[in-house]
Amino acid sequence: xxxxxxxxxPHIGTVINLTHVGHHKDxxxxxxxxxxxxxxxxxxxxxxxxxLSKTYLQWATDEVLKVGYxxxxxxxxxxxxxxxxxxxxxxxxxxxxxxxSVSLVNHVKTLLKDHFDIDTExxxxxxxxxxxxxTVTNTCKHATAVSYQKLLSNCPEYFxxxxxxxxxxxxxxxxxxxxEKFRSICEAIEEFWEKFPHEVDYxxxxxxx
Numbered sequence: 285x286x287x288x289x290x291x292x293x294p295h296i297g298t299v300i301n302l303t304h305v306g307h308h309k310d311x312x313x314x315x316x317x318x319x320x321x322x323x324x325x326x327x328x329x330x331x332x333x334x335x336l337s338k339t340y341l342q343w344a345t346d347e348v349l350k351v352g353y354x355x356x357x358x359x360x361x362x363x364x365x366x367x368x369x370x371x372x373x374x375x376x377x378x379x380x381x382x383x384x385s386v387s388l389v390n391h392v393k394t395l396l397k398d399h400f401d402i403d404t405e406x407x408x409x410x411x412x413x414x415x416x417x418x419t420v421t422n423t424c425k426h427a428t429a430v431s432y433q434k435l436l437s438n439c440p441e442y443f444x445x446x447x448x449x450x451x452x453x454x455x456x457x458x459x460x461x462x463x464e465k466f467r468s469i470c471e472a473i474e475e476f477w478e479k480f481p482h483e484v485d486y487x488x489x490x491x492x493x
Contacts, residue, residue, distance in 0.1 A: 301363045302477035309470040312352035320344045349461040357417040360473050389415045413472040
């Protein structure tokens with residue numbers, strides 16, 4: 285029997301989740317990245333300092349964007365799993381982690397559809413962006429050949445050509461998250477929490493707190 289997500293928590297909780305995502309975006313785009321840029325000398329004393337500063341600025345920017353991207357995806361994971369745990373418990377059920385062969389994103393979609401009668405196919409773009417963020421995060425964290433090659437094949441825009449290898453005749457591909465990619469996932473998760481409450485058939489207050 286399908287159960288509706290219950291009582292008032294989702295209305296309040298999704299707003300809180302949306303607020304947290306907004307704060308995360310502002311922290312990185314409004315504070316941390318500008319702080320990195322401000323470290324670049326306005327007037328380098330010579331060509332060497334200028335080149336070293338450019339290299340440092342690019343490296344620091346890349347690292348901040350990676351951390352921001354990964355931590356935002358993990359924030360979404362924590363938010364949606366907490367909501368599901370809370371709602372399933374209110375219905376007398378327990379949340380179970382996905383099997384190893386099933387991604388968390390697909391696991392969440394299945395739970396929302398089977399237990400809460402939510403049509404998860406109405407926002408394919410959002411789900412696609414969130415699943416892409418999952419693959420990106422796994423690539424950054426584990427750097428396995430499988431995740432790296434999958435991302436390189438499906439999302440080549442995350443890579444830029446690097447050093448030429450004279451032995452193989454190929455250029456290495458460097459992984460990079462751009463400002464645009466970071467902003468895109470921020471906006472996608474914000475949109476997710478903006479739309480999520482409106483796609484749920486809320487029941488009456490079952491267990492008010």
